[in-house]
Amino acid sequence: MTEDSQRNFRSVYYEKVGFRGVEEKKSLEILLKDDRLDIEKLCTFSQRFPLPSMYRALVWKVLLGILPPHHESHAQVMTYRKEQYSDVLHALKVVRFISETTPQVEIYLRMYQLESGKLPRSPSFPLESEDEIFLAIAKSMEEMVEDSVDCYWIIRCFVNQLKNKHQDALPQLPKAFEHYLNLEDSRLLSHLKTCSAVSKLPYDLWFKRCFAGCLPESSLQRIWDKVVSGSCKILVFVAVEILLTFKIKVMALNSAEKITKFLENFAFPV
């Protein structure tokens, strides 16, 4: 009852009119108030609504398993995480893998590499594609999350989630993308096919990097909300939407290379 009274009395009206999410923050707060956070609910919430930025980090951390559902243990677990972070950082420093000048993103990468046991013998070793993906994600994530520990952990878990949880789903995404594009605009798809650009579309960028570096962070974080909450199909729809948005331009382009190039580079103006 108190919760209801706390809710905006206009909420009913807003909902009727169609403004969803006016009460998001409130409802999210209510959700977060629960001891023993309900992961499921948080998932559905974040899938349904864009998260308010002040709670984004927290929710992500919870969803990604960085924080446990119990509030009690948050502090402790967080100290663990911090310690772990500092340990790893220290180790890297010790082994002189990183220095003061090393960019934060690379630090994250090294730390991740270290933790995953894939730290190369020397920092000068060329980066692998996975590392590139990580770097891109980390770069975007760095913009979103201020705290470095949180940032590292979120990146780490996010990437891990992509790797583990969506391992099976990700390869299916291009097909799904084709399917939905066909539904939305078969002409465009046929054009792409005639250009034989379908297979050359920047799937890596879209599905593996999750549009990191392709979209501005403000919009990206909303997409990632969904991804974090366990849905990777959002990526397909975003991709389709991007294609539809640039349909005219894409139609104007004839060669697969050009299309790919355009699609890879358009992001910056956007």
Place this chain on the structure above:
Amino acid sequence: MAQQANIGELLSMLDSPVLSVRDDVTAVFKENLNSDRGPMLVNTLVDYYLETNSQPVLHILTTLQEPHDKHLLDKMNEYVGKAASRLSTLALLGHVVRLQPSWKHKLSQAPLLPSLLKCLKVDTDVVVLTTGVLVLITMLPMIPQSGKQHLHDFFDIFGRLSAWCLKKPGHVTEIYLVHLHTSVYALFHRLYGMYPCNFVSFLRSHYSMKENLETFEEVVKPMMEHVRIHPELVTGSKDHELDPRRWKRLETHDVVVECAKISLDPAEASYEDGYSVSHQISDRFPHRSFDATTSPYVDTQNSYGSATSTPCSSSRLMLLNTPGQLPQNLSSTSTRPLTEPPQATLWSPSMVCGMTTPPTSPGNVPPDLSHPYSKVFGTTGGKGTPLGTPATSPPPAPLCPSDDYIHISLTQSTTAPPKKEEKTETSRPCLLRQPHLPNDRGLEELSGKGSVTLSDLPGFLGDLANEEDSIEKDKEEAAISKELSEITTADTEPLVPRGGFDSPFYRDSLLGCQRKTHSATSNAQGSSVNPEPLNSSVDKVGPDTPKQAFTPIDLPCGGTDESPASNREHQTSLETSIFTPSPQRGVRFGSGQLPPYDHLFEVTLPKTAHHFVSKKTEELLKRVNAEEDYMPSTSPVEVLDRLIQQGADAHSKELNKLSLPSKSVDWTHFGGSPPSDEIRTLRNQLLLLHNQLLYERFKRQQHALRNRRLLRKVIKAAALEEHNAAMKDQLKLQEKDIQIWKVSLQKEQARYSQLQEQRDTVVTQLHSQIKQLQHDREEFYNQSQELQTKLEDCRNMIAELRIELKKANSKVCHTELLLSQVSQKLSNSESVQQQMEFLNRQLLVLGEVNELYLEQLQNKHSDTTMEVEMMKTAYRKELEKNRSHVLQQNQRLDTSQKRILELESHLAKKDHLLLEQKKYLEDVKTQARRQLEAAESRYEAQKRITQVFELEILDLYGRLEKDGLLKKLEEEKTEAAEAAEERIDCCSDGCSDSVIGHNEEASGHNGETKPPRPGSTRGSGGSRGGGGSSSSSELSTPEKPPSQRAGPFSSRWETTAGEPSTSIPATVGSLPSSKSFLGMKARELFRNKSESQCDEDGMTISSLSETLKTELGKDSGVEAKTPLNPDGLHPCPPNPDSVGQLRIMDYNETHHEHS
């Protein structure tokens, strides 16, 4: 002047023979008169007229309108003053006055009147006097109120002229005096008629004088013989006579007739008011009248009895009564004579026979005069309203045709009377038309007269040849009129007695009589005037025609035989028309002299009456036939002769009738030789005659006017009478009805009374019956009441009896009950007795048995009872025991059950608690797991870190080895390996932690400025490394990394410090317990693990340690040497290079290793 000349020309043109020119000029003059108000034109006209006696001018002057009257009168006054023009002026005045102009009332004020009177008083010319007197007489009725002023003048004139008649002063011829006498006579009449009192007083005063006595005797007295006593003499007075109010009500013609009334002169008198005139019944008239009754005309009426309408058409009044059919006949017949003269000839004989040859015969004139009116009435839709009188509306055209027709008809009439007679009998249509033809002609004559007489007057005046004839004619007329009057009176006489009857016919008959007389008078008057137009018309035709014109005059004289008859016919027909629509009446009147009671035949003996009528008609027919036979025998010549003869007779009679002086004059005139100035005398005579005629005509006109009015009254009266008759009939019928109703009422009343009586008797009977019945009823009622009381008693008795019965019954019941009870008791007692007996017997038996048993008992000793007792008690006790036991058991069971319940609830609670606990546990578990996971992840990280470190270390080692001091290093390695072995041993003792602790301790001891964290981490790392070393092949290197990490100096220092630590392992092992919480935890956590790992890896470790010993030995060797380095502090710079080299190498190595 030019205008004067112009007028002169016009005036001359007026007399042009061309009719159209004359008309045009007349129109011009009239126009001028209308536009011009000055006296000039009138004056010139008067002048011209006096010069030329022009007829058109006279016409114009006589029709002058209002504004010019004064001029005319002035002019005339002027001329009257002159002796030369006096006569003609007076003639003109006479003409003007006779036409009664609209301004006639002005005459009294005009100066002309005094001058006229003066002239009459003074003048000595007889012609002038006569003319003037006649004019005066004419004027008097028009200006009766003016008599007041000039009364004495009138009387003076009368006195003078009457004296003149006798004295014959000077050169006055006898002939003239006759005229003067007549005019004086007329004046006498007029004055006596108008102002009787004054006049009589004047006469009295005037003729009381001696000198006048002779005149009175000779002249005035004969005149007085011909007048009645004027009623005014009795009722009126001198003043009253002169009262204008008296005259206001009377019109001109009224005055004229008033004057005529008092006259006893048949020529003058009026019978209007029923005054009977002196009866001079000639021998012929009765015969005539008789003839008339038997005339064929009447016969036809009788024969055509039912067709009353046909005879009616012939009669004047009948026309009014039955106008419906007549107009058609009239129209058809009236047009015929004009359009078809030849055909008209066919009709002329009938006219003659019907005595209706109107224009010529004075006898026939009256019908002609009266017919026009009737005709007019007929033509005006038969409404009986005399609207347009023919006299006032004269059609100008048909003069000539009428003249022609007259001649033709006349000529024919002389020849054709017999034919007519036949026709009257054979053809009814002829009869129908016959009377109308004269009518038409009369109308034409009348109409023609107005215009023609005036226009032709001068010519007529100029014609002396006609003079005597006209006189004769005049006389004839007088005679005929006399005859007529006699006839009518003769007729009326027999009719009068009928007045005694009450029947509605009586009045009709009276009226009829009056009408007859009236018509007769009108005839008489008409006859006096009518010939003049005829003559004038004849004159106009030509100078030779007069003869022809006169023959017709004579002809009727021949026809006078029939003319009265015709009149009579008309009258009879009139009567019949009024009286009888049935043939019987026609017969009655046809018979004429039938006794007044003849109509009773009708009522009493209808059949006989009819028979009688038919007989009569036959007789009449026979007579007619006889007459018919007679009539054809008379040839036209004979008729002519007779006419002449009769004319002569009439003339002589007329002469006789005249006063003696005139007669003498006449006689002298006729007898003596004509004087020298015969022509002049004749002319004057003619003039006088003409004047007299004009005067007579005026009178006639007045009469005509009056006739018209009277006729209208008559019509009205007739209609009213008719209406009355009808009403009377109705009344009679209604009376009859009433009578019938009365009779029936009486009958009904009688019946009603009878019925009432019957009813009364019935009612009384019924009443008596009712009474009887009521009496009976009362008796019955009493009886019934008695019976009822009895019944009541009976009922009461019954009720009582019933109650008693009930009581008895109850008693019986009770007794029965008692009885039954008693019987039951009895039976019971009986049974009891039986039982008792039985029991007694049993008792006896039992007693015996008892005795027997007693005997037996006494015989046997038995102690079983004790035993049984004992057993029983035992048993009871046992039972009680068991019972208590059971009770106890039950209680226990209850308690236990309760306990069970309690426990179960507890259990449930516990379960719930357990569940909660479980949940909590789960929660905690998950929490812990998450923490653990975090820790694990940390651990993993640490592991990775250590791996990295190890790799680093190995790398570093690899570098060191490759630094060229391979041998030394190898040795030292062995030493280090040994040391490592030792340390591993310690570690195997579980002192890996102690090493750390020792290290820390050592650091603490040494006071080295090392961050505790790295140390601790290092320691933990070391411990872990120790733990992890078990998994890795290089377990002996936990000490080294920190030293390496610390840099060459620290490592070296550590190695140095490590040596003592190695030297004191025991202390190291004791320390960890007091170490950080983390450490403790880690130890707790990983103890088993490490142990197990240790156990598992024991073999491999040992083998590894063997290999490491050598390396450690080398290490130690290096370490031993390294202390030297800090002094120099130089090995540092090459380190990175070497490291880089080493790394490269290491990398390669590791790469090798990895690969």
